[in-house]
Amino acid sequence: MTAFLTRRRFGLMAGSGLATLALGRDPIRAAPSGQVVVGTWGGDYQNLLQQNIAEPILQPMGVGVVYDTANDSVRKTKIMAERRLPRGSMDIAALTASGSYEMFANGALEELDEAKVPNLKHVLPVLRSKYSIPHMYTGRVILYNPKIVKDKPTSYADLWKPEYAGKVGVIDIQYQTTIESAALVAGGSMTNYEPGKAKLLALKKQGVRIYPTNEAMAQALKTEECAICIMWMARGVMWQKAGIPIEIAVPKEGVVLYVSEMAVPKNARNKEAAFAYLNAALEPKPQEAFAQKMGYGPTVGNVALAPDLAGKVLLPPEMQSEFLKQNQDYLAKTDASLQEWWTKEFKG
Known part of the structure; x- marks a missing residue:
C-alpha cells in the first residue's frame, strides 16, 4: 500500500x-x-x-x-x-x-x-x-642483546648462526608468526609458510628455547638466558623502558604488521x-x-x-611504505594445521 x-x-x-x-x-x-x-x-x-x-x-x-x-x-x-x-x-x-x-x-x-x-x-x-x-x-623486528650478539642482525636468518645456539628464543603463543618468519628466509612467502617448517626443525636441533608467553621472553632477555628473538617492535620499546638490555634490528625480509x-x-x-x-x-x-x-x-x-x-x-617513512601484511585468507585456511605441526613436531 x-x-x-x-x-x-x-x-x-x-x-x-x-x-x-x-x-x-x-x-x-x-x-x-x-x-x-x-x-x-x-x-x-x-x-x-x-x-x-x-x-x-x-x-x-x-x-x-x-x-x-x-x-x-x-x-x-x-x-x-x-x-x-x-x-x-x-x-x-x-x-x-x-x-x-x-x-x-x-x-x-x-x-x-x-x-x-x-x-x-x-x-x-x-x-x-x-x-x-x-x-x-606495530611491526615485527629482531630484538637482541648487544653484549652477546656483537654484530647487529640484518635478517631473520641470523637467528640460525651457530654462535647463537642455545641463546635463541621463540614464543609458544606466536607459533604462526614464527613459522612465517622462518618461511621468509627459506624460500616461502606470505601465502606459503611450508618452507619455514624445515627451517625451524633445524633451529630446534641447535637448542632453541621455547617460552610460553611474551612476559616469559622478557624475563629470559633480562637474565641473558636468551640473547636474540623475533618480537613486535612495541614490546621492544616497552622492554627497553623497563631496563632490559636489548636493541632493535629491522630484518631485510621486511617488516610484517x-x-x-x-x-x-x-x-x-x-x-x-x-x-x-x-x-x-x-x-x-x-x-x-x-x-x-x-x-x-x-x-x-x-x-x-x-x-x-x-x-x-x-619506523622511517620509507619502511612504512613497504610494510608486509599477513594474508588473512591464507591464515584462516591453514592456522589449525600450523598449530598442530608446531605442537606435535616442533615442540614435541
Whole structure:
C-alpha cells in the first residue's frame, strides 16, 4: 500500500527535523547512552582503555563501560556461539587482525563506515578494513642483546648462526608468526609458510628455547638466558623502558604488521554506544597515550607525536611504505594445521 503525506503531517515532520538539526543531532541515529560491554585483554591494556577512552570521552556522553576480560580465542568462541542469538554478550570485541577477519568471514561482524565511525576518515590506508577499526599497530623486528650478539642482525636468518645456539628464543603463543618468519628466509612467502617448517626443525636441533608467553621472553632477555628473538617492535620499546638490555634490528625480509583491532558483533546490544567507543578510540589523545605507554604506533594520520617518541615507535617513512601484511585468507585456511605441526613436531 502506498502511503501519502497530508500537508499537516509533512509540516509536522519538517518541523521535527528542523528542531533536531537546531539541536545539532543526527535525525536518524540516536545519541549514544547506556552501557557498552568491551571484550578485551586485561592488565595494562584494559587500564589504558579505561583511563584514555572510557573516563574522558564515553562517561561524559552518559555511556558506562564494562569489560569482559579474556584472551582473543575466548572472544572468538563466544562470538561464534552467540551469533544466532538476537543479542550477544559483547558490544565490542578486541581482536587481532586475523581474528577480526575470521569473525567477519563467518558473518558475525557489523560493517563499518564513516557514517557510523567518523574518525575512520583519518585511518592510515594500509590499516583500513570495512569490518573493524585498527586501534594500534606495530611491526615485527629482531630484538637482541648487544653484549652477546656483537654484530647487529640484518635478517631473520641470523637467528640460525651457530654462535647463537642455545641463546635463541621463540614464543609458544606466536607459533604462526614464527613459522612465517622462518618461511621468509627459506624460500616461502606470505601465502606459503611450508618452507619455514624445515627451517625451524633445524633451529630446534641447535637448542632453541621455547617460552610460553611474551612476559616469559622478557624475563629470559633480562637474565641473558636468551640473547636474540623475533618480537613486535612495541614490546621492544616497552622492554627497553623497563631496563632490559636489548636493541632493535629491522630484518631485510621486511617488516610484517601486527594490528590490534576492535569490531562490533552484528548482535551487539548497544550499537550506538559501540560506534561511539570505536570513534573515541581513534581520537588523537587516546592514540598518543597508547604510543607513550605501550610503544604502539597511532593508526590515524592526524596525530602529531613528539619527535623523540615518534623515533621510538615509528619506523622511517620509507619502511612504512613497504610494510608486509599477513594474508588473512591464507591464515584462516591453514592456522589449525600450523598449530598442530608446531605442537606435535616442533615442540614435541
